[in-house]
Amino acid sequence: MRFSEKLTEHRRRRGLSQEQLADFLGVTRQSVSKWESGNVMPELGKLIALSDLFHVTVDALVKDRLDLPDPDQPGHMEENQAARLEAKMDDLAQYMRGYAYDSKMQLFGLPLVSIRLTRRGFWGRDSVAKGIIAIGNAAVGVVAIGACSVGILSIGALSVGLLSLGALAAGVGALGAVAVGAAVFGSCAVGVYAGGVAAVGKEIAVGVAALGKTAVGQEAAGEHVLLWGSGLTRPEVESFLRSCHPGLWQPLLDALTFLGAHIK
Secondary structure: OOHHHHHHHHHHHOOOOHHHHHHHHOOOHHHHHHHHHOOOOOOHHHHHHHHHHHOOOHHHHHOOOOOOOOOOOOOHHHHHHHHHHHHHHHHHHHHHHOEEEEOOOEEOOEEOEEEEEOOOOOOOOOOEEEEEEEEEEEEEEEEEEEEEEEEEEEEEEEEEEEEEEEEEEEEEEEEEEEEEEEEEEEEEEEEEEEEEEEEEEEEEEEEEEEEEEEEEEEEEEOOEEEEOOOOOOHHHHHHHHHHHOOOOOHHHHHHHHHHHHOOO
């Protein structure tokens, strides 16, 4: 049996389409089609990848005298059972390796979408997703989503970015249980403008406990202080913040005003 026939048979046994096999190898579907038609032989690196995928030696793939087993030969049932067991082991190995994907479309030399979901930790070679949109255990990209993420827009348990959201978030704008940055909101917030249960702000702090140049809270300390007392209305908080910081960006003013009027 020729290589082209063996490749076709192995691919079909694994239930793969030409396109799926091409994606696995990082080639085009047309390349796989040429291999199976016998017009072109894959390069050595692709032959090795095929041998790993099909669990056969390279010799068994390329040498005509090493054919696939004949289904009518004695012992074929045992071979099928062994093949099924091998397939299950392969599925288990794939489960442990996780999932990896890089789109063929690129921008600025990076995949448009990169996905790395593995069970081998955060910082292994195959565990970090790097792309315009990156999703993984650890992700680095323009938009990054992961347990640990770094990006312009970053979402994760630990996130760092221009805009970040996470249990621990750091960025120009950050929202998290613990948030650090310029404009931050969280249970514990430290920044230039901070809002949260406990807030420390270089310019403004709004929270149950607030410490800043301008502070609004039940317990507050700073140069300009507005205490919650028996309650504050939105107009009261907004008027106070405007008087202390007349040039404050309106969306930030609205967010801090809302928080200041709802301290509990």
